[in-house]
Amino acid sequence: MENLFTSLKQNTVDSHQLLETTAPFNTMLKPGLFSQQSYTANLSILASFHEYVAVKIEPNSEARALTDYLQPELTLGTIKQDLQQLAVPSFAPPFTAPIDSHNMADLIGASYVWMGSSMGAKMLHRWLNQQGYAHLPCAYYAHMSSLGRQWRDYQQCALALAASHTIDHQRCIASANGLFEALIECARQYSARTQNIL
Numbered sequence: 001m002e003n004l005f006t007s008l009k010q011n012t013v014d015s016h017q018l019l020e021t022t023a024p025f026n027t028m029l030k031p032g033l034f035s036q037q038s039y040t041a042n043l044s045i046l047a048s049f050h051e052y053v054a055v056k057i058e059p060n061s062e063a064r065a066l067t068d069y070l071q072p073e074l075t076l077g078t079i080k081q082d083l084q085q086l087a088v089p090s091f092a093p094p095f096t097a098p099i100d101s102h103n104m105a106d107l108i109g110a111s112y113v114w115m116g117s118s119m120g121a122k123m124l125h126r127w128l129n130q131q132g133y134a135h136l137p138c139a140y141y142a143h144m145s146s147l148g149r150q151w152r153d154y155q156q157c158a159l160a161l162a163a164s165h166t167i168d169h170q171r172c173i174a175s176a177n178g179l180f181e182a183l184i185e186c187a188r189q190y191s192a193r194t195q196n197i198l
């Protein structure tokens with residue numbers, strides 16, 4: 001599929017790599033580094049990300065077809081459920097990114113980061129189940145794995161919207177990268193704050 005999604009993948013690969021190497025994301029898949037505390041941090045940051053994108057995308061009725069794939073209510077519900085079950089102190093770190101609710105390029109970029117994260121989630125969910133972490137709640141990762149089954153259909157939907165709104169591809173890529181940067185910043189703020197209180 002030589003299209004917007006190929007460009008998104010190619011042009012966000014560096015941001016994704018930086019995210020993966022930033023704490024607490026860098027503890028996933030690493031039994032020596034992973035802990036209930038890092039898992040809580042991971043979910044808390046993702047909760048702020050999903051909340052931010054949901055608030056931006058839900059009011060735009062023209063993006064309704066996209067929102068249906070993201071399932072914001074269910075996604076946020078599963079994260080909150082997991083966080084409640086984890087008996088580790090956490091907080092909702094602030095999340096700011098340059099996404100405009102009225103701009104379809106921004107919303108498609110945001111939906112890409114959300115739906116794309118289901119690719120990694122599938123692997124992380126499998127890892128959580130295999131590595132003796134059965135005591136940890138993983139409703140969020142189970143849910144995101146199932147969202148991943150809609151990946152191709154979601155892409156077709158986003159491409160149709162991108163074409164009908166003649167979106168600026170460069171802006172869409174910049175928005176996706178902006179969200180990765182915001183996730184990294186959010187992770188830094190979480191680490192700084194928890195170092196002070198724990």
Ligand code: HEM
Pocket residue numbers: 005008009016019020025026028029049112113114115116117118119120121123183
């Ligand atoms: C916690 C550590 C993470 C790991 C180990 C991880 C791993 C992966 C893997 C294995 C893929 C599939 C690559 C491929 O098939 O080419 C992927 C894709 C992706 N992930 Fe992550 N990921 C992580 C965190 C995240 C987070 C937090 C987000 C965003 C909220 C995210 C967003 C994406 C996106 C947008 C894609 C691209 C999908 C595509 O264009 O094919 N990832 N990730």
